[in-house]
Amino acid sequence: MALNDNIKTVVRKSRGTGLLLVFVAAAMLEATTLIQYLSSQRMLKREASQRAESELRATRNQIMDVVDQAEAAVHNSIWIARWCLDYPDSLVVVSRRIVEENPSVMGSTFALVPGYNKNHPLFSPYVCRSADGNIEIKSLATEDYDYPSQEWFTEPLNYGIGYWSEPYVDTGGGNVLMTTYSVPVTDESGRIAAVLTADVSLDWLTDLIGSVRVYPNAFSVLISRDGTIMVSPVEEFNMQRSIQDYAKGARDTANFNILASAMLTGKSGNLVLGQRRRERTSVFYGPVEKTGWSMAIVIPDSEIYGEIRRMGVLVGILMLVGLSMLILILTATAKSQLKYAEVNEKKERMEHELSIGHNIQMSMIPKTFPPFPERKDIDMAATIVPAKAVGGDLYDFFIRDEKLYFCIGDVSGKGVPASLLMSVTRTLFRSVASHEKSPQRIVTLINNAMSDMNENDMFVTFFCGILDMATGHLRYCNAGHNPPLIFTDEVGMLPVLPNLPLGVMGGVHFPEQELDLACDNALFLYTDGVTEAENTSHEQFGEDRMIAVLRERRDSQGHLKAMEKAVADFVGSAEQSDDLTMLFIHYLNDMKPDATERHLILHNNIQQIPQLADFIETIANEMRLDQSLAMSLNLALEEAVTNVILYAYPAGSDGLVDIEAIMGKDILEFIISDSGVAFDPTAAPEADISLGVEDRPIGGLGIFLVRNIMDTVSYQRTDGKNILSMTKKL
């Protein structure tokens, strides 16, 4: 149970550890992806910034080209203009030349400072290109216009240098966006005499700026010195609103103000507008020199990072799916592990129960070795190594009336059902063998009992033997079991008849066989678990290997240990496939060579009884038995013989009683046989010696005395003879 808890804890722990590992791995993956993502973002930002800046530069250069052109046109005309100061009528020529020679200059005027020429207090001829391309000349010196108060006129005079006006929409020439470059013109004395201008159309700016498309949804904005939006994608704003205005209404006013002031002060740089991630916009800005303008390229972050964000989302989803799968797999594994632990627990419980079963079984069979330590005439050992916790093999043995009853069996099948049948078989053997004296009867009775109740078509191969310990006479009956090995001078197989196993069908006749064992002969009984033990290459242990192990001289316990080891070595890492059961019987009664026999044959006449006394006296003398033992033996023998004379032969018939005395070293056996009618004196009821005088029957004491005096008494009917055998240990 403690082990089990450990397994569960380990599983739980490992499940926790597993999850933790997954999360760590996921976090690392996430971090890697994030780093990659961030660095990609940085790279994209850098790329966007580079593209924007180069675009800014290019656009600015293009603007500067026009601006320079205009400035050059004006500056190049100053000397002529100065020369013409004294001839106002020729001034128009200067302007005309500027317009004619510079396609980007839409108009030009040469405006005299009021009062410079006494004849022309106000003088400003204006040369311009009309919509159809013709040159037109008009005068700006009108009261309505009041050119001296116009910005293009005042500012150059104030600064004394060339001045780019704020852009404006020229209503006169067809709503054209214009800007004017005006330069003060000094006369030879250094006095400012006039202002020379060039009006530059800015329509191209709209196209130029509009064509700047760093990204599909990016756009550019050009603002003037005072913040007026000159060009932007929103036409309503153009020339109508200033960046300052716009900043007030913008969502991210703070940043917008920073941007506005940076642009208005002619700085270059970049800035991110918008607080929400989705609304963020990167603005790259830089000044346009000379004009005081500032240009900005606006790129929504979604444009810059759109691809990587989409990829990020995709990667995120993929990772989520992957992680979910990983967690699912891990959970499933953990569950199966937990289940495994539960199954293990069940298995353990079952194994525990099976081991109880095994203990019960083992307690049924004799397993103390040597089983008869006081006996010198037998050396026995037996073992069962079950393949599963409880097995279907059995052996059993016991000594009754100086005879060794023994059996070995192998129940078909394995596991619990086999073991139950094994218990049944063993119980039957014990109960049947306790009163039956021939292996044939024992096997037949067990078979009948088993066949009656066998509903599961299981059967038992079974070998049963009875060894007369005094004589070495072995009677046996085989029911389909492997023939045991017999060790005489040679190792050989005990000849067995191929009878059916037990439990196949009732009423079957099982013939009996017999054999005499000499001293030092031995029997080895085994189940096929020994010979059919398989190694990993599916070779079987086989009889040859088995016999080879047994050829060495050992005691029976040693033989079995050697065999177990040999089989285990042979099997190696392969699983034990069947029960391994062995029974070794070493017969060591050396009575026979020394034994002497005495024979006495009597007629079925009571008057011959006294001859028994002489017979016993002879034996007693030979065996040096004391007088009282001799008397007891005489009594037992007389009672047994009297029984034969009185009951085996019908009155008046003639018959013989054969009395054989076998004198062993420390045992005396009488075998009394006759050819009379079947009569089993041992079947007589036991006399009750506790009864009082009145109740006490007159007879029945004869066999009672025999049983009391002798150590063993056994009867058998063989070949039409009653054979009563009785022994007395000396």
Add this chain to the structure above:
Amino acid sequence: MEVIINKENAVTNVRLVGRLDTPASQEVSEQLEPIMANASGTIVLDCTEMSYISSSGLRIFLSLRKAAASQGGKIIVKNISDDIRQVFMMTGFLNLFEIE
């Protein structure tokens, strides 16, 4: 087997000499028939010289004992040897008889 019967007053003395085996028992049984028929007195079975007894001999003892019991007599077993005492003990006869 020799049986010597000696009657003194109410006491019948029966001396059993030799081996009381099965054939002997048949003879002894016949000889003791008159005593068994009249067993109201005291019968002393003197076993001093009895060297052996079989179950048929025991049967005679038991028959006498039953006869005495039914006729109000009394059986006294005298001087049994150790070996025979052993047999008596084995068979529970020590409890059935008065043994001197």
